Amino acid sequence: xxxxxxxxxxxxxxxxxxxxxxxxxxxxxxxxxxxxxxxxxxxxxxxxxxxxxxxxxxxxxxxxxxxxxxxxxx
Numbered sequence: 001x002x003x004x005x006x007x008x009x010x011x012x013x014x015x016x017x018x019x020x021x022x023x024x025x026x027x028x029x030x031x032x033x034x035x036x037x038x039x040x041x042x043x044x045x046x047x048x049x050x051x052x053x054x055x056x057x058x059x060x061x062x063x064x065x066x067x068x069x070x071x072x073x074x
Contacts (some may be wrong), residue, residue, distance in 0.1 A: 008051050012058035015042055 018035035025032040046055050 008054040009058050011042060011046065011051070012055045012062065015039060015055070016059060016062060018042075 018039045021031050021035040022039075025035075027033075046052055
């Protein structure tokens with residue numbers, strides 16, 4: 001197995017996708033279990049690589065971004 005380069009932005013996207021899968025599937029679902037293990041692995045990498053602030057910044061930016069549906073149903 002080789003190493004893979006991935007940007008902080010895409011790591012944050014992976015974490016957000018995993019979070020969505022966990023929230024929207026049952027705990028016994030295979031994808032839910034995979035998402036939980038992937039989150040653990042990515043968080044371990046982020047902590048050891050020192051990219052925690054960058055990843056958290058991308059996640060906060062994504063959550064605060066205005067979306068069209070917020071404005072259509074006001």
